[in-house]
Amino acid sequence: MRFQIVMNPKGVKESVSCFGAQRDVLQDLPEAVVGSDFETLKISSMRQIRDAINQATGGAFAQRMFQFEPR
16 A cells, blocks of 8 residues: 655654554554544554553564654
8 A cells, every 4th residue: 555644734753653463453452542544543642552552462563663854
């Protein structure tokens, strides 16, 4: 699937996190951290997503975070 990341117009740093697990954990996650691809979630931090995935997988997951800064 191709996609394009577009910086926000305010020129502030953006972060994108990717999570992977050996099984589909979507049904085991709280509603607050579930959304559609690239949809803004109503959470206060990425830590909430990480903690939910950690609990759903028993710690067996991978995460990568990418930070983008405008220049």
